[in-house]
Amino acid sequence: MPELPEVETIRRDLERHLAGARITRVHVLRPEVVCGAGGEAIGPEAFRAVLEGTRLGRFARRGKYLLIELHRAAGDPAAGSGLNTAPVLPDEPAGRRVRPAGPGGGRLWLAIHLRMTGRLTLARRGEPRPPHTHVVFELEPGPGRSWEELRFSDVRRFGRLYLLPDNPLARARGRPAKRRAGGTVPEGPHGGTGLQGLYTLGPEPLSRRFGAAELGRRLAGRRAPIKAVLLDQRVVAGLGNIYADEALFRARIHPARPAGSLTGQEVARLARAIRSVLREAVAAGGTTFSDYRDGLGREGRFGRRLAVYDREGLPCPRCGTPVAALRLAGRTSHYCPRCQPSGPGWCPVPRGSAS
Numbered sequence: 001m002p003e004l005p006e007v008e009t010i011r012r013d014l015e016r017h018l019a020g021a022r023i024t025r026v027h028v029l030r031p032e033v034v035c036g037a038g039g040e041a042i043g044p045e046a047f048r049a050v051l052e053g054t055r056l057g058r059f060a061r062r063g064k065y066l067l068i069e070l071h072r073a074a075g076d077p078a079a080g081s082g083l084n085t086a087p088v089l090p091d092e093p094a095g096r097r098v099r100p101a102g103p104g105g106g107r108l109w110l111a112i113h114l115r116m117t118g119r120l121t122l123a124r125r126g127e128p129r130p131p132h133t134h135v136v137f138e139l140e141p142g143p144g145r146s147w148e149e150l151r152f153s154d155v156r157r158f159g160r161l162y163l164l165p166d167n168p169l170a171r172a173r174g175r176p177a178k179r180r181a182g183g184t185v186p187e188g189p190h191g192g193t194g195l196q197g198l199y200t201l202g203p204e205p206l207s208r209r210f211g212a213a214e215l216g217r218r219l220a221g222r223r224a225p226i227k228a229v230l231l232d233q234r235v236v237a238g239l240g241n242i243y244a245d246e247a248l249f250r251a252r253i254h255p256a257r258p259a260g261s262l263t264g265q266e267v268a269r270l271a272r273a274i275r276s277v278l279r280e281a282v283a284a285g286g287t288t289f290s291d292y293r294d295g296l297g298r299e300g301r302f303g304r305r306l307a308v309y310d311r312e313g314l315p316c317p318r319c320g321t322p323v324a325a326l327r328l329a330g331r332t333s334h335y336c337p338r339c340q341p342s343g344p345g346w347c348p349v350p351r352g353s354a355s
Contacts, residue, residue, distance in 0.1 A: 001116050001241075002064065004063065004206075005243070005282045005285075006300065007064050007066055007114065008282050009285045009286045010120055012059075013295025014120065014295050019056060020055060020057075022056075023053065023056070023137050023139060024138045027138070028044035029134050031044050034047045035161065035162050036163060037195065042163065051108075053072065054071060055070070055071045056068060062169070062204070063198070066120070068111075069107060070110060108163065109167065109168055111164055111168055112161050114154070117156045118152065118153070119152070119154065119293055120150060121151050122296060123149045124148050124149070129151065130151075133151050133152070133153040134152055134154060135161060137149065168199070197233060202218065203236065203237060204238070205275060206279065210236075210271065211271050212268035215270065216267040219259040219260055219262060221260045222258070224259055225255060225329065227245070228328055228329035228331075231244060239278075241331050241333075242287055242309045244333075245308055246306060249308045249340060251266065251273040252269070253270060253340060254341060255326070255335050256333075280305065285298065286300030287303045288303060309334050312351075318336065318339050323335070324336070326351050
């Protein structure tokens with residue numbers, strides 16, 4: 001599954017090449033992947049009717065969700081009332097606000113969760129569409145804009161595109177969402193309050209809010225293994241199996257260690273490790289094992305720098321001890337038995353060992 005670095009890489013690619021582009025046509029080739037705010041199917045016709053003619057505004061991210069702000073020009077008969085405030089991404093520096101669309105302009109949001117194998121790829125019109133392409137956005141040509149299509153493909157078909165009638169960033173900060181007038185976008189069975197995974201995310205690990213104090217508060221009293229707790233998106237947004245393993249290795253903490261047993265020094269070390277591994281992975285364009293590609297179809301380059309993830313039996317780059325693996329919370333965890341020693345009372349059995 002694409003984690004924070006992969007989604008952030010795609011976000012940057014799309015923002016660099018598509019900001020301000022207008023959607024001229026939308027092709028929905030697999031209807032079940034497009035949803036309303038409550039996760040309900042809304043149908044290709046409704047999806048097309050709402051999106052065609054909109055301009056791509058801001059490209060944001062929360063955890064593993066990609067968020068695209070869509071503008072309608074004032075006077076467009078399909079435009080809603082619009083939001084009166086310019087949202088700010090949680091934890092971002094003050095002053096970086098989205099410019100309003102103008103009096104009477106409409107705003108919508110498209111939330112995309114790639115799940116296991118979803119891809120968003122830029123293409124030129126006429127290029128062969130890869131298998132499992134489910135949605136195609138045709139874009140208006142413009143000066144300096146060489147890409148004419150944005151394609152969503154997904155081999156396993158778990159990814160979803162959610163059309164939202166309100167500002168998900170405001171909800172993610174815990175404020176009541178503003179409702180749109182006019183009923184332009186079909187809402188879910190709970191008044192558009194779907195995507196609870198988005199609205200309950202923990203802090204962004206690359207934000208100013210995240211640090212030892214915040215992480216320590218969220219780990220306090222937790223008896224579950226630290227690896228399992230780090231995968232809980234309510235604790236840290238965007239962290240997944242790959243980067244949790246790598247951060248725990250850098251912090252020299254065993255993945256089965258009870259989360260609440262970490263000392264203040266260990267929590268601080270872990271917070272620094274999470275930030276450093278994510279920053280390096282973003283700079284490298286993410287990690288590719290099989291399916292992930294960035295917005296231009298390129299593989300991520302961080303895989304060559306992995307210390308323990310998916311390296312069972314290979315020597316630890318720090319001490320040479322063979323990397324071990326075990327199952328925690330239904331996921332395989334990789335670690336160095338010497339650099340990340342186990343402790344009394346919670347000595348796990350490595351995968352493949354006799355019990």
